[in-house]
Amino acid sequence: MTAVQAALSGALIGGLYALMAAGLSVTWGTLRVINLAHFGLILVGAYLSYQLTSAWGIDPMLTLLVSAPVLFVVGAALQWAYDRFNIVEFNSLLVSFGLLMIIIEVSTQVWTADFRHIDAGANPYGTSALHLGPIALPVSRLVALGFALLLIGGGHLVLERTFAGRGLRAFAQDRTVAASFGIDHRRLGLVVGGLAGVSAAVAGMVFALGNTIAPAHAYEWFGTVFAVVILGGIGNLLGSLFAGLGVGAFSALVAVLWDPSYEPFVLFLAIILALVLRPQGLFTRRGLA
Amino acid sequence: MSVRKGLSALVGVSLLLAVLAHFNTSLGVAPYLLVLATSVLFWVIQATSWNLLSGYAGYFSFGQAAYVGVGAYAVAVLTGRHGVSYPVSIVVGGLLGALLALITGAIAFRLGSLRGEIFALLTLAVPFILAAFVRINRDIDGGLGTTLPLPAFPDWIGDFQHLIFLLMLAVATLAVGTALAVQGSRLGRGLSAIHDNEDAAEVLGVPTFRYKMIAIVLSGALGGLGGALLAVRNGAVQPELVFTLTVPLFVIVMAVLGGRRHWAGPVVGAAFVTVLQDELAALKLDQWGNIILGGVLVVFVVAAPDGLFGRLRARPWLTVGVFVPVLAGLVLSGQYTELDALLYAMVAAIVVAVVYDRLRPVAAPHRTTPAGAEPAGRTAPSPLSAPQPDSGRDLVAVAGVIRDFGGVRALDDVSLSVGQGEIVGLVGPNGSGKTTLVNLLSGALPPSAGTIAIDGRATVGLAPHKVAHTGVARTYQIPKPFASMTVLDNVAMAVMFGRTGASLPQARLAAADHLATVRLGHLGDQLPAALNLHQRQLLEMARAIAAEPVVLLLDEALAGLNPAEIDDAVAVIRRIHEGGISIIIVEHLLRVLNQLATRIVVLDRGVLIADGEPAAVLNDPAVVRAYLGRQRA
Numbered sequence: 001m002t003a004v005q006a007a008l009s010g011a012l013i014g015g016l017y018a019l020m021a022a023g024l025s026v027t028w029g030t031l032r033v034i035n036l037a038h039f040g041l042i043l044v045g046a047y048l049s050y051q052l053t054s055a056w057g058i059d060p061m062l063t064l065l066v067s068a069p070v071l072f073v074v075g076a077a078l079q080w081a082y083d084r085f086n087i088v089e090f091n092s093l094l095v096s097f098g099l100l101m102i103i104i105e106v107s108t109q110v111w112t113a114d115f116r117h118i119d120a121g122a123n124p125y126g127t128s129a130l131h132l133g134p135i136a137l138p139v140s141r142l143v144a145l146g147f148a149l150l151l152i153g154g155g156h157l158v159l160e161r162t163f164a165g166r167g168l169r170a171f172a173q174d175r176t177v178a179a180s181f182g183i184d185h186r187r188l189g190l191v192v193g194g195l196a197g198v199s200a201a202v203a204g205m206v207f208a209l210g211n212t213i214a215p216a217h218a219y220e221w222f223g224t225v226f227a228v229v230i231l232g233g234i235g236n237l238l239g240s241l242f243a244g245l246g247v248g249a250f251s252a253l254v255a256v257l258w259d260p261s262y263e264p265f266v267l268f269l270a271i272i273l274a275l276v277l278r279p280q281g282l283f284t285r286r287g288l289a
Numbered sequence: 290m291s292v293r294k295g296l297s298a299l300v301g302v303s304l305l306l307a308v309l310a311h312f313n314t315s316l317g318v319a320p321y322l323l324v325l326a327t328s329v330l331f332w333v334i335q336a337t338s339w340n341l342l343s344g345y346a347g348y349f350s351f352g353q354a355a356y357v358g359v360g361a362y363a364v365a366v367l368t369g370r371h372g373v374s375y376p377v378s379i380v381v382g383g384l385l386g387a388l389l390a391l392i393t394g395a396i397a398f399r400l401g402s403l404r405g406e407i408f409a410l411l412t413l414a415v416p417f418i419l420a421a422f423v424r425i426n427r428d429i430d431g432g433l434g435t436t437l438p439l440p441a442f443p444d445w446i447g448d449f450q451h452l453i454f455l456l457m458l459a460v461a462t463l464a465v466g467t468a469l470a471v472q473g474s475r476l477g478r479g480l481s482a483i484h485d486n487e488d489a490a491e492v493l494g495v496p497t498f499r500y501k502m503i504a505i506v507l508s509g510a511l512g513g514l515g516g517a518l519l520a521v522r523n524g525a526v527q528p529e530l531v532f533t534l535t536v537p538l539f540v541i542v543m544a545v546l547g548g549r550r551h552w553a554g555p556v557v558g559a560a561f562v563t564v565l566q567d568e569l570a571a572l573k574l575d576q577w578g579n580i581i582l583g584g585v586l587v588v589f590v591v592a593a594p595d596g597l598f599g600r601l602r603a604r605p606w607l608t609v610g611v612f613v614p615v616l617a618g619l620v621l622s623g624q625y626t627e628l629d630a631l632l633y634a635m636v637a638a639i640v641v642a643v644v645y646d647r648l649r650p651v652a653a654p655h656r657t658t659p660a661g662a663e664p665a666g667r668t669a670p671s672p673l674s675a676p677q678p679d680s681g682r683d684l685v686a687v688a689g690v691i692r693d694f695g696g697v698r699a700l701d702d703v704s705l706s707v708g709q710g711e712i713v714g715l716v717g718p719n720g721s722g723k724t725t726l727v728n729l730l731s732g733a734l735p736p737s738a739g740t741i742a743i744d745g746r747a748t749v750g751l752a753p754h755k756v757a758h759t760g761v762a763r764t765y766q767i768p769k770p771f772a773s774m775t776v777l778d779n780v781a782m783a784v785m786f787g788r789t790g791a792s793l794p795q796a797r798l799a800a801a802d803h804l805a806t807v808r809l810g811h812l813g814d815q816l817p818a819a820l821n822l823h824q825r826q827l828l829e830m831a832r833a834i835a836a837e838p839v840v841l842l843l844d845e846a847l848a849g850l851n852p853a854e855i856d857d858a859v860a861v862i863r864r865i866h867e868g869g870i871s872i873i874i875v876e877h878l879l880r881v882l883n884q885l886a887t888r889i890v891v892l893d894r895g896v897l898i899a900d901g902e903p904a905a906v907l908n909d910p911a912v913v914r915a916y917l918g919r920q921r922a
Contacts, residue, residue, distance in 0.1 A: 094590045101583030223417045265421035268414045
């Protein structure tokens with residue numbers, strides 16, 4: 001029973017991983033920008049939720065009304081800059097690494113390096129749980145899964161069904177040809193960058209619901225989130241969702257059945273194995289990577 | 290500067306530094322400068338170690354901390370917990386770094402479709418795994434980190450600070466010397482070609498897998514040694530302190546800032562960044578340190594992606610002319626400490642060099658011309674030495690070859706033989722499998738079934754560079770020159786790594802002949818970016834024949850050319866053929882093939898439907914139907 005409990009609650013955390021990975025995956029897959037600064041945006045999203053909830057005493061979810069537009073603008077501005085200076089692929093990794101350092105240091109100046117958490121009185125989701133028989137599901141994690149399904153499902157439908165989505169996919173496959181068919185990659189890029197910023201705002205808010213926040217977290221997310229992006233297949237939103245749930249459940253199982261300190265060890269070994277066996281991602285159809 | 294001279298100069302500088310450090314008190318050099326210099330040397334080791342693979346070959350690693358950690362833990366466990374002597378544990382640290390690199394490389398470089406980003410992320414995972422491993426195994430760490438005893442050393446060294454400086458200096462000299470020697474060697478040229486275009490390098494005969502493995506193992510050994518010395522210096526080891534992201538972050542910033550294609554780049558970068566960090570700490574501005582480093586990284590990748598060293602070297606007198614007076618003036622004024630003066634002088638020199646370059650762009654770098662090359666030890670092989678006429682032998686023998694991509698059969702039971710002296714035209718509609726066949730012949734792809742032999746040797750299962758050595762060379766439909774090398778050196782690469790092999794000076798001599806064959810002799814000093822499409826395709830041909838093939842595969846070498854250029858290219862192809870090389874040419878222009886080819890082979894949807902005299906084949910009704918479609922039907 002503990003294993004079932006662990007796997008379920010781990011899969012729910014996986015919703016958070018998927019949320020964090022979605023923005024990174026989609027800019028990498030469609031715009032060829034590996035935006036490490038995305039981790040900084042998630043951090044800022046978490047701090048904004050914390051700050052606004054503490055200052056105004058409102059429901060943490062309502063803070064998205066502020067943080068989502070703010071991070072939309074920041075994400076779009078970042079994408080504008082990457083495009084303006086023609087920073088793609090490897091250079092984007094380096095430049096956004098520099099930006100991430102700056103964001104983290106500025107966050108440290110503003111919010112200090114201490115752990116912060118949303119006051120229990122203002123956070124109705126922090127400690128409550130949903131009981132299904134013997135299994136308890138923390139509400140903050142259910143929220144994570146809910147948002148992951150909503151955002152990633154929505155994003156997937158947009159990419160698959162709409163004209164803009166098709167344009168983006170065409171652009172990802174061959175930018176010159178796509179451009180010659182009238183696809184304005186600049187405008188699409190701004191929208192995608194902005195939406196990635198919104199996903200960072202949501203991921204940050206969800207993170208703040210159930211965790212303490214510190215600047216160093218941005219680096220700690222690296223390993224797991226990249227694992228989710230790559231296992232899911234770069235640019236594959238549904239893949240990130242499944243990979244997030246899988247990684248979450250797998251980590252939790254290792255922690256419960258073995259020892260919590262084994263978790264990163266086993267997880268990263270599994271990731272390397274997965275990369276060696278299927279470098280194109282677990283959920284990517286062969287030949288379409 | 291030859292490698293030998295460079296190494297002598299390096300050892301000389303190191304000895305001078307060692308002597309200066311030994312007499313630092315008598316010379317009036319403040320002790321804290323010795324501490325700072327030790328730090329600089331540690332980062333020189335790490336940045337140089339990183340650069341051997343990531344700079345030269347372009348495979349970015351985020352895993353430098355893994356080598357540092359393994360080296361540090363070797364010392365912590367062996368000396369700290371088991372009382373093994375320091376010299377042994379430090380050497381073990383280097384060996385373990387090399388072993389870790391060997392394992393990482395063996396896994397990572399085996400991934401066929403491995404892209405640079407995936408490699409970067411794989412290496413990012415390694416330090417996480419090791420840190421978790423240390424935390425799990427309390428035997429390694431004791432759970433709280435390990436403290437180390439003070440090492441014993443002879444009296445003449447002075448104190449511990451002098452000892453650790455000398456050790457760091459020795460390993461830094463080893464690291465920089467390795468980087469210098471690699472840069473001037475075949476290995477260095479090969480890594481540079483891998484950086485520019487790995488596929489083209491492999492096809493030209495560069496053993497890319499082996500070279501990458503050598504680079505990563507050297508990098509791991511040096512990183513491990515440096516990490517071991519870090520443990521000695523700090524006197525304590527904890528997972529948080531050695532497996533930190535700060536290490537890869539710093540080395541990347543240093544190498545990018547200094548320049549990644551030259552051994553001196555990481556040295557310049559390490560010195561500048563370490564002194565800058567120290568100055569910020571002295572000014573109580575440490576918290577701004579990462580912001581400034583991050584900003585430096587952003588600005589340099591965007592504005593000066595080639596790094597500082599290139600800029601400084603392009604204007605050596607300007608650099609020295611700014612650095613020395615500013616340093617002297619600041620020190621003599623008595624208002625500044627040596628460190629402040631050093632930093633400000635460095636900043637002044639950098640700013641002037643970069644701004645000056647912005648105002649007056651540097652001309653294309655001057656490269657050695659073959660006339661200036663050392664006399665060759667043996668005569669360079671004549672580019673057109675014709676193989677012995679032997680018309681009875683098949684140079685290319687393809688039998689029953691099948692190639693599937695997923696569910697699609699790109700080639701179905703194709704058999705083909707090409708003899709001495711032939712020019713075989715390979716035609717067919719788009720998607721008929723022509724380029725697939727070229728890829729199979731050059732070894733870039735393995736067949737799903739069937740056999741291929743070049744000059745009597747079976748090539749199925751051989752790595753592409755081995756296939757190249759059996760006597761196949763190819764050109765790419767979209768030219769893939771090595772962008773960082775001159776036109777002459779592009780061709781010289783092919784001679785160096787070709788069937789006979791040669792040193793760089795010999796290769797440059799031979800390369801000049803090959804360039805003359807394709808009539809590009811006047812452009813040898815240019816970078817490929819300066820060439821037009823026609824010239825790039827001629828460069829592709831020169832590079833291909835420089836490998837001294839028996840059979841040359843030309844993949845749409847005439848695509849996109851105007852009529853005059855086509856005539857020119859056809860003349861070049863004839864000359865290559867007269868030199869004794871058999872040719873398989875993929876081409877859509879039947880008019881050209883009709884006059885050029887001795888035989889024409891037609892593919893349609895992966896099936897070979899005709900093979901014979903040009904006139905006969907082109908009038909074959911089946912070919913007309915398949916290839917020319919309904920227009921004529």
